[in-house]
Amino acid sequence: MQKKNLKKKKNFDYHKGFWHNDFMYTPPKEILKRYADVLVNFALNSGKGIKKGEVVHLVAYEIAKPLYRELKIAILKAGGHVIGDYRPDSGDRFPFDRDFYEYAQPHQLKFFPEKYARGLVEQIDHSIFILSEIDKHELEGISPKKMMQRGLAWKPYMDWRNEKENKGKYTWTLGLYGTEAEAKEAGLSLREFWNQIIKACMLDKRDPIGEWKKLYKKLEKTRTKLNALPINKIHATGPDSDLWIHLGKKRRWMGGSGRNIPSFELFTSPDWRGTEGWIRFNQPLYRYGVLIEGIQLWFKNGRVIKSTARKNEHVLKEMIRTKHADKIGEYSLTDKRFSRITKFMAETLFDENIGGPNGNTHIALGRSYHDCFIDDPGEMSPEDWEELGYNDSSVHTDIISTTPRTVTAHMHDGSTKIIYKNGKFTF
DSSP: OHHHHHHHOSOBOTTTTOBOTTTTOOOOHHHHHHHHHHIIIIITTTTTOOOTTOEEEEEEEGGGHHHHHHHHHHHHHTTOEEEEEEEOOOBTTBOHHHHHHHHOOHHHHTOOOHHHHHHHHHHOSEEEEEEOOSOTTTTTTSOHHHHHHHHHHTHHHHHHHHHHHHTTOOEEEEEEOOOHHHHHHHTOOHHHHHHHHHHHTTTTSSOHHHHHHHHHHHHHHHHHHHHHSOEEEEEEEETTEEEEEEOOTTBOOBOOSSSSSSOOEEEEOOOGGGOEEEEEOOSOEEETTEEEBSOEEEEETTEEEEEEOSBOHHHHHHHHHSTTTTSEEEEEEEOTTTOOOOSOOSOHHHHTTOOSTTOEEEEEEEOOOGGGBSSOGGGOOHHHHHHTTOOOOSOEEEEEEOSOOEEEEEETTSOEEEEEETTEEOO
């Protein structure tokens, strides 16, 4: 009898004790199947999908169970093996992440399960990580220094993955499962939030993979033209920017590789040593379990010499104090003609790919992407990367601006060309 009455109530939330129609919204099964198909059979292996016998490390949280199931099925149908990493939601009544930082002693913050992590990296061919937060502010008030220490402890795991990726033996992708907490931060209902995910990931199409391939052909045409330019440095100007970026030797622009779904950007990992000027970001940053707003950075000789934020500035500054996090690892531009994202989503995966009237630009402080190297990255040593000005850090923090900007390329012969204006590439 109690069960029957519970079903009739419209305001019960299984986390907080009340139902809410929007909270309980789950996309149709067909949509989740398409989502899984895109992530497994397109995003992985650089747009080709997994092969029979390959091993996929699948990471998802409790609330994303419907998508987790479809992903497992898609991997099995493709002949792959699943190493499942199904985690409890953290936040609300069960703040597991917060508990760790509140109770962990210094030696526990620095603990790294080396044998487990090394074995996992050696075993897997691909990984899929599904983002799905039920509390975007869970770590408010936690010392940012503790979070940075934890990131440093796990840096070897990222290094091993990068090394394997450089050798062409590993790929990864990210996806998003919409939650009420995320929708609330974005000022949307959960259904509206999911509609943005569905549209952005081409899940409203009968053949999403076919649509992604069509889009990437268009993106590739722009990327090819961009890479054909003998660019020495670029100058990004506008009401929120006067920034110089030095591309460096043997660099190329990348995009459309399947890393991240959705992804409409073209990006490069420049020589950090040539970054000069300032940039202000009008988009908030949700990172380290907190909200950071009103970020502005000043660069000199490649390093951040000053940083400010209206909210949680201490978290931003602690992140920048982390080894090599005061240097740029990525510069990216999104052409509004390619993007299907029209609303702020309070999630970097989507916000760094938003279109809108001005497209978007984002930079990442911290780790560089080695796939921006023209030659074989598998043959490079740490010293080689350092010599070319590729940054190495335990963090990679993307910060986004959607204000107007004009990007002018300065060529090696001294000539100039505007390559981005009014939210679009100019060729």
